[in-house]
Amino acid sequence: MNPALASPRPRGPLAAFGTALLDLLYPPRCAACGDGVPTSAAPFCAVCAGAIDPAPPGCPRCGQPGPAEPCGACLLHPPAFLEVRAGALFGGPLADAVHRLKYRDRPALARPLGRWLAGRLALPPGAVLVSVPLGRERRLARGYDQAALLAAALARAAGDGARRLPGALRRTRETPPQVGRGRPERSRNVAGAFEAAPAVRGQDLFLVDDVVTTGATADACARALLAAGARSVRVVALARAE
Numbered sequence: 001m002n003p004a005l006a007s008p009r010p011r012g013p014l015a016a017f018g019t020a021l022l023d024l025l026y027p028p029r030c031a032a033c034g035d036g037v038p039t040s041a042a043p044f045c046a047v048c049a050g051a052i053d054p055a056p057p058g059c060p061r062c063g064q065p066g067p068a069e070p071c072g073a074c075l076l077h078p079p080a081f082l083e084v085r086a087g088a089l090f091g092g093p094l095a096d097a098v099h100r101l102k103y104r105d106r107p108a109l110a111r112p113l114g115r116w117l118a119g120r121l122a123l124p125p126g127a128v129l130v131s132v133p134l135g136r137e138r139r140l141a142r143g144y145d146q147a148a149l150l151a152a153a154l155a156r157a158a159g160d161g162a163r164r165l166p167g168a169l170r171r172t173r174e175t176p177p178q179v180g181r182g183r184p185e186r187s188r189n190v191a192g193a194f195e196a197a198p199a200v201r202g203q204d205l206f207l208v209d210d211v212v213t214t215g216a217t218a219d220a221c222a223r224a225l226l227a228a229g230a231r232s233v234r235v236v237a238l239a240r241a242e
Contacts, residue, residue: 201228
């Protein structure tokens with residue numbers, strides 16, 4: 001394993017002292033409301049944490065909330081990924097945190113949110129993470145790629161040899177935002193919009209994004225990864241929209 005990709009989590013007394021010193025110099029704030037929190041290890045204050053709805057049982061393939069059985073969409077058109085696992089339902093404080101991360105120039109929130117997600121999901125040892133890439137124009141306008149930051153933070157927090165595979169996936173063309181589009185239009189919008197690198201060949205991958213709605217973007221990414229030789233693709237996200 002390439003040590004640079006493994007991004008090991010700092011350990012030991014020195015790391016603990018450094019974290020405590022940072023918390024003293026820069027008091028940690030809730031990722032949703034901005035109120036103070038006890039330590040940087042807790043991204044949400046008690047009030048916001050209590051208002052986050054866990055992801056309920058649903059379709060075992062796309063994660064759509066509902067009966068714990070394959071949904072009609074997955075039966076008719078099975079996605080290329082095997083499953084979707086999310087930290088919680090999209091809404092309330094979690095939606096506020098995602099909006100601050102994506103649209104309010106708060107890239108530093110990716111680190112506590114990645115730790116929070118690692119605590120909600122059990123990634124297997126040696127998990128290999130790739131992220132849903134932004135288009136070049138949107139990345140330049142925003143100044144960062146929030147899914148890439150989340151994937152790096154999640155890999156660090158998960159430990160056990162988890163690593164992010166940078167540059168594994170790229171957009172081959174700019175696509176309009178998916179917000180406000182229905183499932184068929186979302187699928188057409190991103191069809192063929194991604195290309196994967198040879199480094200994914202033979203890998204069981206975890207595709208990281210901030211929010212999964214219909215799964216159209218994740219499906220397009222998974223198809224590109226499988227076409228490049230990936231063995232399997234599973235999706236992990238901060239939130240699952242209903």
